[in-house]
Amino acid sequence: MNIVVLSGGLSSERDVSFKSGTMVAKALRNRGHKALVLDVFMGFKDKECDIDDIFENSEEYSVKIENIPTDAPDLKAIKASRADKSESFFGPNVIRICQKADIVFMSLHGGDGESGKVQAALDLFGIKYTGNDYLSSAIAMDKQMTKEFFIRAGVPTPAGVSLKKSKRKGFTFDKYPCIVKPNCGGSSIGVTIVESKEELDAALDAAFEWEDEVVIEQFIKGREFSDGVIEGKALPIIEIAPKQGFYDYKNKYAAGSAVETCPAQISRKATEKMQKYAVAAFKALGLTTYARMDFMMDEKENIYCLEANTLPGMTPTSLLPQEAAVIGMNFEDLCEHLIKVSLKKY
Template sequence: MIERIKIHNPTDFGKVAVMYGGSSSERKISIRTGKAVLDALLALKVDAHGWDTAKRNFVELSDAKFDRVWVALHGSGGEDGSIQGVLEWLGIPYTGSGILASASAIDKIVTKDILTGKGILTPAYRVVTSRGDILKAIEEFKFPLILKPSDQGSSVGMSLLSHETDINKAIELALGFNGIAFIEEYIVGEEITVAILQGEALPSIRIETPHKFYDYRAKYESKETKYVCPGINDVRLENQYRELALNTFNSIRCEGWGRVDFIKANSGKPQVLEVNTIPGMTKNSLFPIAASKLGIHFDELCWRILETSMIKHQE
């Protein structure tokens, strides 16, 4: 069972803002997450209110007198420590990770630097800021390669490079956000993700897609992508993944809830791809799939994540 701060009466949460939307490249996904969470909390009689940060300002937020916030924002402005800093300044408890962990996890280069320093395996990479950097990285790693922007989620701006003709469009995509990206070795193998909730790892999920890699289209548009939970049949290996997920989560100093994504070559060890501090939370998202294996339905999961804000209140 998952240990947690147990809240039994919805009035104990007080007035709750479900923050979603924002102005990042992941706005549409955030709206889907936020509205699903809002509906779930309202069904459980929580005094919850939708709050699109792209349409409301911080003065209004302060005047609204919320007791806590369920942060359902994805990408820059919401998942990078920005809104967490505002809420800290206003003294409003919120769900999920704090300022430092949020800022570290959204920057995949920083995440990789931290994990490498901790001895946690992650695919080899090189930071690139220009076409010249990319050409040098290609000479070192050889095709195929993955090119990713440093600070985007949902696989936005990510490209698979198979030959030089792919470079120009990929550069425009990856460097078009903050001018910093990275080349990562392309590993053929199983993609596994492990969700974390209040210090416990949930059952793993194996992602099966006919696409060459798990990009935005495979995540949100393809009907062929399949999710197998638990993703690993071997109990010992399943436990290793869960332990590694927790170790990774704690190394970035994440809190409350989140998800760790892995890639494992057919003849190698699991390697961390990224840490997601605010995973998608529609009813068909990965996190709810994992929770459902423990008998936690979607509404209850949203409630439990809201409970994580009580820890910050105690602190």
């Protein structure tokens, strides 16, 4: 198959997306596919003749990223560096190249790539892609809306409120400790644990740097877990234990900064309950292909679903691939399986 692995974009997870895309493309090439890693924002600016046979030279023309930087990307600088200075999210020739592919493997994380906007655009152009449809993606990307869907489905989730930047003046909050996070962000960028009222303003400043709406929610002290769901079936649960602090951007992507255990060493009762909630959350959001649910569990084994990731990280050491490996599905198998599952939409 000719496959575009769509990566990059203008989200805070741009660099993470390239790492996922690079590893996915390598796995697909090992299975005989022609996989091109394409930056959705920068596009492909070479000559017309190169586009016509681009999949024959897919490895040569692919974006190449070695490692994920320890700091989040400077999106203003990246936007300013695009040669055509266009305001279009899609870079030069992106749609045309995607139309030549048998399927687009969605390796975008966060921002417009995970919010349903790119999915809707690809639908309009008749382009097949991996992952969920535009509507369920949009719902899952909005953390406060996701909470409402969880509550209606009986999935426990931390209590929280949303706050728009325009309504910040005069806002008060009195339940501490709490978590402040961008409403549609990912990779824990802009996330702060707030212990007191005096720390709230700085936390809001950090979150509002990334978007104009934030969520302030109950802080759950305990252990952190994640559980992938593919076609409505839960994978083994993984536990994430940062060696220092919480599971922030640096702890997510700096080698050796967290201990990840799969299957998680928790009671059978807790395992079954968490997997049940993962599937219920998946269905409540209208997801049909694959996603990963994040959880916290306190010392009394009360379980809280934090959010859903509709395009989870895809490197061999990412959480979803680790979970799949426990049931005998290696990384190459998983990449091909996600394509097979996604094609059922069509």
